[in-house]
Amino acid sequence: MELRRSLSASAEAEKPMRRYGAVEETAWPAERLGRNQLDIISMAETTMMPEEIELEMAKIQRLREVLVRRESELRFMMDDIQLCKDIMNLKKELQSLVAIPEKEKTKMEKQREDELIQKIHKLVQKRDFLVDDAEVERLRLPESCS
Numbered sequence: 001m002e003l004r005r006s007l008s009a010s011a012e013a014e015k016p017m018r019r020y021g022a023v024e025e026t027a028w029p030a031e032r033l034g035r036n037q038l039d040i041i042s043m044a045e046t047t048m049m050p051e052e053i054e055l056e057m058a059k060i061q062r063l064r065e066v067l068v069r070r071e072s073e074l075r076f077m078m079d080d081i082q083l084c085k086d087i088m089n090l091k092k093e094l095q096s097l098v099a100i101p102e103k104e105k106t107k108m109e110k111q112r113e114d115e116l117i118q119k120i121h122k123l124v125q126k127r128d129f130l131v132d133d134a135e136v137e138r139l140r141l142p143e144s145c146s
Contacts, residue, residue, distance in 0.1 A: 076134040083127045090120045 048056070094116040097109055105113075 072137055076130060079130055080127065083123055083130065087120055087123045090116050
């Protein structure tokens with residue numbers, strides 16, 4: 001009995017699996033259909049010609065490229081905005097320290113002033129690199145995406 005089960009199981013395993021919508025499993029009666037109808041590939045809700053599918057895929061690819069480019073631009077813009085906010089906050093703090101007459105500044109205030117200047121300088125350099133990167137990215141992507 002078990003031998004029969006294993007033989008029938010192996011025979012079923014050798015049969016090709018039928019899948020819904022599998023073109024190779026669909027029998028097209030060529031006598032009833034014209035040539036144009038044979039070229040049609042039917043999906044669940046739409047019937048399209050192969051050429052139409054290729055055009056649709058090309059449109060989607062172009063849209064994807066535009067969206068990837070826009071996402072990149074928006075990321076650069078967000079980073080730029082954050083850097084500008086950080087620079088402005090540091091500048092405000094520096095202005096309050098610079099407003100103190102030099103004779104009245106403590107050693108800690110002088111050190112903090114130097115630290116702020118260095119931090120602002122680093123952030124400005126970082127922003128310059130960001131702007132350069134954004135320009136390189138803009139030139140790298142094909143103009144057809146814009």
